Amino acid sequence: MAITSPAATARPTVERRAVLPAGFQAGGAAAGIKASGRPDVALIVATSGPAAAAAVFTPNAFAAAPVRLSRANLAATSDNSRGGFGFASAVVSTSGCANAATGAAGEADQAEVGRLVARQLGIDETRILHLSTGIIGSRLPLDRVGAGIAAVAGQLAAEDAGLAAAAEALRTTDSVVKVATTSIELPADDGQSITITVSGIAKGVGMIHPSMATMLSVVLTDASVAPEVLWDLLRPAAARTWDQLSVDGDTSTNDTVFVLASGVAGAAPVAAGSGGAALLGAAIEAVARDLARQQAADGEGATILITCVVTGAVDDADARAVARAVVSSSLVKSAAHGKDPNWGRIAGAAGNAVTASQAVLEAAGLSRDEASARASSPATIDPDRLRISIAGHPVFDGGKGGPLSFDRAAARASMEAAELVIELDLGLGDGTGEGFGCDLTEAYVIENSEYTT
Amino acid sequence: MAITSPAATARPTVERRAVLPAGFQAGGAAAGIKASGRPDVALIVATSGPAAAAAVFTPNAFAAAPVRLSRANLAATSDNSRGGFGFASAVVSTSGCANAATGAAGEADQAEVGRLVARQLGIDETRILHLSTGIIGSRLPLDRVGAGIAAVAGQLAAEDAGLAAAAEALRTTDSVVKVATTSIELPADDGQSITITVSGIAKGVGMIHPSMATMLSVVLTDASVAPEVLWDLLRPAAARTWDQLSVDGDTSTNDTVFVLASGVAGAAPVAAGSGGAALLGAAIEAVARDLARQQAADGEGATILITCVVTGAVDDADARAVARAVVSSSLVKSAAHGKDPNWGRIAGAAGNAVTASQAVLEAAGLSRDEASARASSPATIDPDRLRISIAGHPVFDGGKGGPLSFDRAAARASMEAAELVIELDLGLGDGTGEGFGCDLTEAYVIENSEYTT
Numbered sequence: 001m002a003i004t005s006p007a008a009t010a011r012p013t014v015e016r017r018a019v020l021p022a023g024f025q026a027g028g029a030a031a032g033i034k035a036s037g038r039p040d041v042a043l044i045v046a047t048s049g050p051a052a053a054a055a056v057f058t059p060n061a062f063a064a065a066p067v068r069l070s071r072a073n074l075a076a077t078s079d080n081s082r083g084g085f086g087f088a089s090a091v092v093s094t095s096g097c098a099n100a101a102t103g104a105a106g107e108a109d110q111a112e113v114g115r116l117v118a119r120q121l122g123i124d125e126t127r128i129l130h131l132s133t134g135i136i137g138s139r140l141p142l143d144r145v146g147a148g149i150a151a152v153a154g155q156l157a158a159e160d161a162g163l164a165a166a167a168e169a170l171r172t173t174d175s176v177v178k179v180a181t182t183s184i185e186l187p188a189d190d191g192q193s194i195t196i197t198v199s200g201i202a203k204g205v206g207m208i209h210p211s212m213a214t215m216l217s218v219v220l221t222d223a224s225v226a227p228e229v230l231w232d233l234l235r236p237a238a239a240r241t242w243d244q245l246s247v248d249g250d251t252s253t254n255d256t257v258f259v260l261a262s263g264v265a266g267a268a269p270v271a272a273g274s275g276g277a278a279l280l281g282a283a284i285e286a287v288a289r290d291l292a293r294q295q296a297a298d299g300e301g302a303t304i305l306i307t308c309v310v311t312g313a314v315d316d317a318d319a320r321a322v323a324r325a326v327v328s329s330s331l332v333k334s335a336a337h338g339k340d341p342n343w344g345r346i347a348g349a350a351g352n353a354v355t356a357s358q359a360v361l362e363a364a365g366l367s368r369d370e371a372s373a374r375a376s377s378p379a380t381i382d383p384d385r386l387r388i389s390i391a392g393h394p395v396f397d398g399g400k401g402g403p404l405s406f407d408r409a410a411a412r413a414s415m416e417a418a419e420l421v422i423e424l425d426l427g428l429g430d431g432t433g434e435g436f437g438c439d440l441t442e443a444y445v446i447e448n449s450e451y452t453t
Numbered sequence: 454m455a456i457t458s459p460a461a462t463a464r465p466t467v468e469r470r471a472v473l474p475a476g477f478q479a480g481g482a483a484a485g486i487k488a489s490g491r492p493d494v495a496l497i498v499a500t501s502g503p504a505a506a507a508a509v510f511t512p513n514a515f516a517a518a519p520v521r522l523s524r525a526n527l528a529a530t531s532d533n534s535r536g537g538f539g540f541a542s543a544v545v546s547t548s549g550c551a552n553a554a555t556g557a558a559g560e561a562d563q564a565e566v567g568r569l570v571a572r573q574l575g576i577d578e579t580r581i582l583h584l585s586t587g588i589i590g591s592r593l594p595l596d597r598v599g600a601g602i603a604a605v606a607g608q609l610a611a612e613d614a615g616l617a618a619a620a621e622a623l624r625t626t627d628s629v630v631k632v633a634t635t636s637i638e639l640p641a642d643d644g645q646s647i648t649i650t651v652s653g654i655a656k657g658v659g660m661i662h663p664s665m666a667t668m669l670s671v672v673l674t675d676a677s678v679a680p681e682v683l684w685d686l687l688r689p690a691a692a693r694t695w696d697q698l699s700v701d702g703d704t705s706t707n708d709t710v711f712v713l714a715s716g717v718a719g720a721a722p723v724a725a726g727s728g729g730a731a732l733l734g735a736a737i738e739a740v741a742r743d744l745a746r747q748q749a750a751d752g753e754g755a756t757i758l759i760t761c762v763v764t765g766a767v768d769d770a771d772a773r774a775v776a777r778a779v780v781s782s783s784l785v786k787s788a789a790h791g792k793d794p795n796w797g798r799i800a801g802a803a804g805n806a807v808t809a810s811q812a813v814l815e816a817a818g819l820s821r822d823e824a825s826a827r828a829s830s831p832a833t834i835d836p837d838r839l840r841i842s843i844a845g846h847p848v849f850d851g852g853k854g855g856p857l858s859f860d861r862a863a864a865r866a867s868m869e870a871a872e873l874v875i876e877l878d879l880g881l882g883d884g885t886g887e888g889f890g891c892d893l894t895e896a897y898v899i900e901n902s903e904y905t906t
Contacts, residue, residue, distance in 0.1 A: 061804035061834040101800055101836065103855045136797030137849075137856040253801055330783075331901055338902030344589030347554055348706055351514035357807075357829070376810070376829030381514040383554065396590075402556045403590045440902070442895045448784055449791030449893070 012182045012283050014290040018164035019181040021197040021222035023048045023262025026162035027155050028169025031148020033096035033134070033141060039169035041148035042093040042131075043117070044218060044260070045156060050077070050087035050127050051260040054231035056238045057083075058255035059359065064100035065110040066130035067256060073114075076126045078227055084235075085227035089123040091218055091258055093131035094145055095172050095203070098214065100136045100253040109140045116146045120153040133172055133203060133214040133254050163220075167201035170216060175298055178202040180290040184279045186223060186267035194267040196223045198283040202291040204252075204298075214252040215242065217291050223280050224263035225270040233277060234259050237285035239364035241292040243356065244320055244435045246328040247299035259284060289434075296327075296436040297418075301444030305419045306336050306437045312424075313431030317355045317366070318379040320433030325353035325379075326422055327437030336420050337439035341411040343388045343395040343403070346422060350386070353379035385427030391415050399427070465635045465736050467743040471617035472634040474650040474675040476501045476715025479615035480608050481622025484601020486549035486587070486594060492622035494601035495546040495584075496570070497671060497713070498609060503530070503540035503580050504713040507684035509691045510536075511708035512812065517553035518563040519583035520709060526567075529579045531680055537688075538680035542576040544671055544711055546584035547598055548625050548656070551667065553589045553706040562593045569599045573606040586625055586656060586667040586707050616673075620654035623669060628751055631655040633743040637732045639676060639720035647720040649676045651736040655744040657708075657751075667705040668695065670744050676733050677716035678723040686730060687712050690738035692817035694745040696809065697773055697888045699781040700752035712737060745889050749780075750871070753900055755891030758872045759789050765877075766884030770808045770819070771832040773886035778806035778832075779875055780890030789873050790892035794864040796841045796848040796856070799875060803839070806832035838880030844868050852880070 020026060026044045033040040055074060057067050071083030078086035092113060099106045110130055118125035132140070152169075156162060167177045181199040188194045197220075204215035225233075238257055263269070270276040297305035308326040313319035326332055329349035335342040354376055355361065361371035388396040391414035393406050420439075473479060479497045486493040508527060510520050524536030531539035545566060552559045563583055571578035585593070605622075609615060620630045634652040641647045650673075657668035678686075691710055716722070723729045750758035761779040766772035779785055782802035788795040807829055808814065814824035841849040844867035846859050873892075 059805075059831065060801060061806075061831065062800050062836050101797060101849070101855050103837070103851070105854065136801070253804065330897075334898055334901030337898065340902070344554060347515050348513065348589070351706065352512075353514075354810075354829075357831075376807075378512065378514065378810075383515050384556070396554070398556070401558065402554050440898055442898045444783075445787055445790065445893055445895045445898055448787030449789075449793070 010282060012184060012286045014180050014182045014286050016179055017181055018160050018167055018179040018201065019197055019199045020158065020160050020163040021199055021220045021262060023051070023222050023264035024220050025156040025158045026166040027152045027157055028165035029148050029151040029155070031151065032144045033094055039165065040095040041145065041152055042166040042169035043149065043152045043156060044091040044166055044220065045121060046089050046260060046262055047158065048262060048264050050089045051262045052225055052227040052230050053088035053129065054085040054227060054234045054259045055083065056234060056257040058252055060253050062101060062253045064098055064132060064253045065102060065106040066099055066132040067254060068107070069110045069114065070129045070256065073126045073128060085231035087127060087227060088129045088260060089127035090117055090121055091129045091131065092117045092149065093170055093216065094140060095170060096134040097132060097138050097140050098134045098136050098254050099132045099140050102137065102139055105139060109142060112142055113140065113145055116149050120149055129258055131216050131256055133216055136253065163199065163201060170201060170203040172203060173300065174203050178291055178294040180287045182283050182286050184283045186270065186276050186279065188266050189268045194265050196221060196265050196267055198287050200287040200291050202295060204295050214254040215295060217257045219259040219284060219287055221261045222265035223261050223270055224267055225261045225280065229270060229272045229277060230259055230261055232272065233281035233284055235363035236365045237281060237288045239360050240285060241288040243360050244324055244433065245292045245296055246324060246435065246437045247296065292436050296438050299438035300447055301441040302438030303441060304336060304439050306422065306439065307419060308422045308424065308435040310424045310426065310433050312426040312428055313433065314380045314429045315431040316433055317361055317374050319431040321353040321355040321379040322350045322424060322426065323433045323435030325349045327435035330440055333437065333440035337441050339412045339415040341390045341393065341395055341408060341415065343390065346388055347386065347396065350381055350424060355379060380428060381426060382428060387425040387427065389423040391417065391420055463735060465637060465739045467633050467635045467739050469632055470634055471613050471620055471632040471654065472650055472652045473611065473613050473616040474652055474673045474715060476504070476675050476717035477673050478609040478611045479619040480605045480610055481618035482601050482604040482608070484604065485597045486547055492618065493548040494598065494605055495619040495622035496602065496605045496609060497544040497619055497673065498574060499542050499713060499715055500611065501715060501717045503542045504715045505678055505680040505683050506541035506582065507538040507680060507687045507712045508536065509687060509710040511705055513706050515554060515706045517551055517585060517706045518555060518559040519552060519585040520707060521560070522563045522567065523582045523709065526579045526581060538684035540580060540680060541582045541713060542580035543570055543574055544582045544584065545570045545602065546623055546669065547593060548623060549587040550585060550591050550593050551587045551589050551707050552585045552593050555590065555592055558592060562595060565595055566593065566598055569602050573602055582711055584669050584709055586669055589706065616652065616654060623654060623656040625656060626753065627656050631744055631747040633740045635736050635739050637736045639723065639729050639732065641719050642721045647718050649674060649718050649720055651740050653740040653744050655748060657748050667707040668748060670710045672712040672737060672740055674714045675716070675718035676714050676723055677720055678714045678733065682723060682725045682730060683712055683714055685725065686734040686737055688816035689818045690734060690741045692813050693738060694741040696813050697777055697886065698745045698749055699777060699888065699890045700749065749889040749891050752891035754894040754896030756894060757789060757892050759786070759875065759890045759892065760872060761875045761877065761888040763877045763879065763886050765879040765881055766886065767833045767882045768884040769886055770814055770827050772884040774806040774808040774832040775803045775877060775879065776886045776888030778802045780888035783893055786890065786893035790894050792865045792868040794843045794846065794848055794861060794868065796843065799841055800839065800849065803834055803877060808832060833881060834879055835881060840878040840880065842876040844870065844873055
């Protein structure tokens with residue numbers, strides 16, 4: 001079986017480097033929020049007036065104070081009452097304290113963080129977006145945060161090193177800094193071709209005691225695009241990437257993705273539905289996908305990245321449901337850790353697949369009616385048509401009676417690679433999707449069962 | 454906070470003994486399906502004509518051959534085309550081979566098992582219900598199964614020991630036999646009070662290499678009740694118990710619950726909606742709940758039972774969603790293993806709670822319209838009203854600013870017990886529900902990552 005990864009040919013090339021797009025400054029510093037003394041305050045500043053901004057937030061009912069404040073600020077700068085897009089002049093991030101489950105006091109603390117940043121940068125506090133990650137139920141140490149913000153503001157750099165420093169300060173238990181960049185060519189008003197940079201930094205989904213596995217990502221571009229158009233590009237990109245990422249199935253109180261567009265590269269504004277929008281959307285998705293894969297690979301205790309590629313589904317929603325179910329299965333994750341080409345667990349996990357929520361399906365591009373009809377429904381699978389490959393080895397073909405004989409030693413050897421690709425062809429239609437996860441290891445349990453509260 | 458377990462006062466007392474209700478024979482034998490040589494074939498036979506039967510099956514798209522055959526047989530003996538109820542003269546169980554993902558050959562094998570039982574017992578093969586659990590993708594060894602059926606048929610006993618033998622033969626990796634029994638008083642036609650026995654046997658949710666965590670349960674009673682009435686008692690009982698059971702979140706290809714009623718105790722037929730139906734339903738639910746708790750406690754690698762009790766939800770569907778989310782969270786399960794009174798993870802898990810599928814909500818008693826409106830929707834939670842207790846220690850009160858100070862050493866000590874009770878009062882309404890799970894341990898990962906295929 002040769003199953004091609006969806007849109008593999010159309011995907012822009014991504015490099016794992018910190019490349020700061022034009023129109024931004026960035027930096028990071030150690031403010032002492034983290035006990036380790038490592039960098040924990042990051043700032044990203046739009047230097048040519050407010051940038052167009054779009055966001056995707058956690059669906060968790062316990063959304064943390066930074067999430068609620070960011071939503072409110074975006075809503076204050078646009079006509080989108082849901083806080084999905086608007087304008088922003090800066091992003092501030094604190095690592096080490098999630099400021100979640102801290103009630104009204106936590107809300108006031110986060111607002112004070114905004115005032116501190118506004119004062120340092122001379123901007124309106126409603127133009128500031130907030131990220132926090134770390135311990136739940138603890139108050140932000142405002143004095144240290146204030147000193148950290150002042151320190152970062154004093155060393156902001158319109159250079160790649162500034163973005164690298166911000167990425168470093170975003171980390172919690174991440175074993176590596178997560179950065180990704182790509183570029184596309186967009187036309188200027190005079191028809192000249194302008195190179196546009198799309199870069200992202202991210203943390204997660206590693207965990208910091210005793211918080212949950214927070215996922216934070218910030219994508220920057222120097223393209224010119226209206227906030228609502230940017231949002232319409234971000235949401236389907238996130239639905240195909242971050243929404244398909246599972247480390248342990250829990251959604252954090254603080255999960256956030258921001259995309260900011262400075263518009264200073266000189267390209268013409270990207271119009272909704274245009275070829276430029278398709279290019280920019282593909283670039284954002286490519287960066288999102290690469291960051292999501294870095295996040296999955298660095299899952300707590302993980303030793304390998306698991307990518308599940310599903311083709312032949314009735315539609316993309318079904319394909320993504322199956323891919324997500326496979327990479328989320330504790331049994332599949334354990335088998336991957338044990339280098340066990342166990343197709344029975346993969347088939348069983350696929351058989352449990354349920355499509356995403358209405359909100360995610362709408363974000364992915366389905367109409368409200370379509371999303372309502374397809375939301376949270378079992379994926380259509382016919383065992384007699386299913387084909388499964390593990391690390392390139394065909395192991396199951398429903399059309400040929402099911403289990404295939406295969407070289408188990410060779411399959412095990414292939415599973416020693418840093419990435420395990422599990423392919424399912426449902427044999428039913430044209431739907432495709434991917435899921436990203438990691439193996440389940442003893443280390444995950446040990447780290448998460450240590451007494452930490 | 455004193456949160457009372459839902460319906461605790463109304464719940465019939467359950468004992469963990471094998472008590473065979475009147476009108477049945479049972480037995481088990483070792484047929485050599487299991488490599489260990491332990492008992493692996495079980496038979497339960499209705500001795501006074503076909504018993505009323507009701508069933509709940511796995512929703513997994515890869516339903517195994519025994520599931521499909523049982524559905525078909527029940528459908529053939531009733532007007533319920535979904536195979537939820539009908540009449541049955543026997544239940545046959547094979548442990549060690551799931552007969553799942555075996556295609557048309559597996560279907561033929563399972564039908565042959567039915568013919569073997571029918572021949573031994575002199576009954577119609579459509580009156581036989583099937584259970585199988587074990588390795589996926591392997592064919593049933595029909596010669597051994599046939600010899601095993603003959604052996605069991607030769608030693609069927611209308612005694613408790615026969616039911617105990619059947620329970621023993623149901624086991625796979627279960628560390629203990631799972632049995633439960635209770636009794637109620639129902640009126641006879643002459644107004645006399647008749648003692649009715651309701652007993653159950655079960656296996657799971659331990660795993661057998663390389664299969665998934667199959668849950669099998671059989672409940673027997675000597676009450677007299679029509680199949681459709683029995684189904685209407687079983688479904689809400691299962692929705693409140695087995696559907697709230699989570700060991701690792703995966704649903705097996707073979708999960709099955711059967712309830713058989715012989716009707717020979719002498720009580721008057723239980724009419725739908727009657728007081729007797731309420732009593733019988735409560736007895737079935739009590740046995741189901743106890744078996745589900747035994748199954749959770751014996752989850753693979755588990756060292757403790759986790760019970761989550763939710764009160765104050767908008768409705769029961771929300772309460773069950775939150776309870777299930779808490780006991781399903783890998784982070785909560787790891788914290789429980791580490792004796793960490795980590796309310797942040799509990800709150801976070803609750804914040805991710807999503808109500809059950811439409812099918813489960815309908816089974817639980819909601820109308821089709823209600824179930825459609827409430828299915829797979831986020832549970833309503835207000836962080837400012839939520840209260841959480843861990844092992845009896847109040848740790849969070851949203852109305853009092855959130856985190857409470859508590860004696861962590863004492864809480865840790867309380868968490869050393871064999872059962873951890875996590876209580877959440879959502880402070881919103883009268884909805885209640887429970888969830889049953891177990892801790893996530895290094896042993897789970899080690900067992901499931903060993904190479905087994």
